[in-house]
Amino acid sequence: MNPFQSWQVWAILSATFAALTAIFAKIGIENVNSDFATFVRTIVILCALGTILIATGQWQSLGSVSSRSYAFLVLSGLATGGSWICYFRALKIGDAARVAPIDKLSVVLVALFGVAFLGERLSLPNWLGVALIGFGAILVAYKG
Incomplete structure (x- = not known):
């Protein structure tokens, strides 16, 4: 199996x-x-x-995307922009080793939102992992 067809490989690369x-x-x-730093970063992205889209032939015609998909992609883009702006401001003020773990509380929020809004189900071990991630993020961010 090609390792680049595994979601786990892409998730590790993302992290x-x-x-x-x-x-x-x-x-x-x-x-x-x-x-301004967020603006520069966005241009680079x-x-x-x-x-990448042009080089790999993955460009899609704009008409091939549904209005529902566009609506949620726009909302996702706005959320991403908000996240980046807040993240860069936090990094400007705080230590990277403390800002990043709090940012990763998004993992906990995704689990909660996935259950609440997408109907996803998590097992007891999954919930334990979510709780440990939350607790771990708080401990790493704690300045004591």
Whole structure:
């Protein structure tokens, strides 16, 4: 099996890139307004992703996407933008090693929202993991 067809491989890569994002951003925003830094980051992402889509032949015609999909993608984009703005402001003020774990409380929130809004079901061990992630994030962020 091709490892790049495994969601686990992509999830680990995502976590790795997210960790590098925190480190690179903390260094990069040292003498830069956090909102401007988010703007620069967004331009880089747009250019990189556009290049990937064109190079791999994955570009879709805009008419091939349903209005419902567009609505939720726009909401997702707004949520992403809000997250990035808040994340960069937190990094500007706080330590990366404390900001990132609190940001990762999103894992706990996704579990709760998935159950509440998507009808997903989690087993007792899953809930234990969610609780441990939440507790662990708080402990790592704690400055004591």
